[in-house]
């Protein structure tokens with residue numbers, strides 16, 4: 001009997017999901033489906049019975065919303081392979097504007113063969129700051145600002161071009177100079193005034209505390225360069241969000257960076273801080289699609305199985321939500337390795353695998 005995890009607190013047996021017009025028309029038990037179908041009015045335009053599926057796919061597995069990877073550099077990967085691997089949407093956290101914004105716009109279209117791409121565009125930084133000299137970053141990946149006025153203007157420039165509502169900035173004291181406190185505050189204030197949020201690459205001693213003080217909303221990586229004090233972690237958990245990207249420090253090995261990042265993320269999560277799944281796809285050899293190793297690290301950090309699924313998805317399977325669905329052969333609530341075997345993947349109501 002197929003099992004469905006429709007979102008937090010919604011695990012149902014004998015699940016039925018109906019996709020129509022690119023969206024979820026129904027998600028619930030087979031018994032609820034019979035009731036909903038009888039009660040619904042026919043489609044006024046076509047005269048067809050409501051909630052009638054276009055095609056019926058019978059599965060004896062586990063149905064869940066499409067996975068979202070909240071930290072990728074899709075220009076270094078393959079959006080089609082990512083989708084085939086069960087990741088229906090990605091958030092690109094750093095790429096030149098003239099390449100990534102057109103790709104993001106194209107990915108919204110029904111004929112795009114790949115995961116939905118939403119993008120922050122270039123990374124705000126200072127002269128000589130990360131990632132202007134990083135080997136992975138093409139010219140234009142860093143957007144250099146000089147002074148608070150330019151910093152605020154750059155945040156507004158990015159937000160005017162992105163549908164995402166997120167500004168990325170770099171605070172990497174290990175790779176070169178970093179933005180001043182005045183510039184950090186200017187970026188946060190301009191972004192918040194536009195109703196958007198700031199995500200930051202934070203690396204080097206003291207940078208996490210500066211990010212918190214300036215008003216940054218999200219860590220683009222679980223901080224790995226120092227153990228953060230408990231009181232700071234507790235305060236961050238009340239106001240900030242953390243993207244995991246744990247496996248970039250590990251790739252199957254135990255490292256000092258992994259242990260520090262796990263320790264910070266574990267205490268952040270235990271204090272109630274929201275954690276979201278992100279892999280930093282494009283950074284070295286990571287699997288395209290769902291990265292089971294990242295899920296195992298989240299388990300290692302103390303997240304229960306259901307909270308891991310919550311971290312890996314961002315919309316429930318409910319009427320009106322995008323028709324992004326992953327079908328697995330087994331339940332990841334019992335064995336996380338089930339995530340490595342998507343039997344079927346739907347994006348926008350269309351089966352892509």
Ligand SMILES: [Zn+2]
Pocket residue numbers: 071072073093094280283
């Ligand atoms: Zn990255």
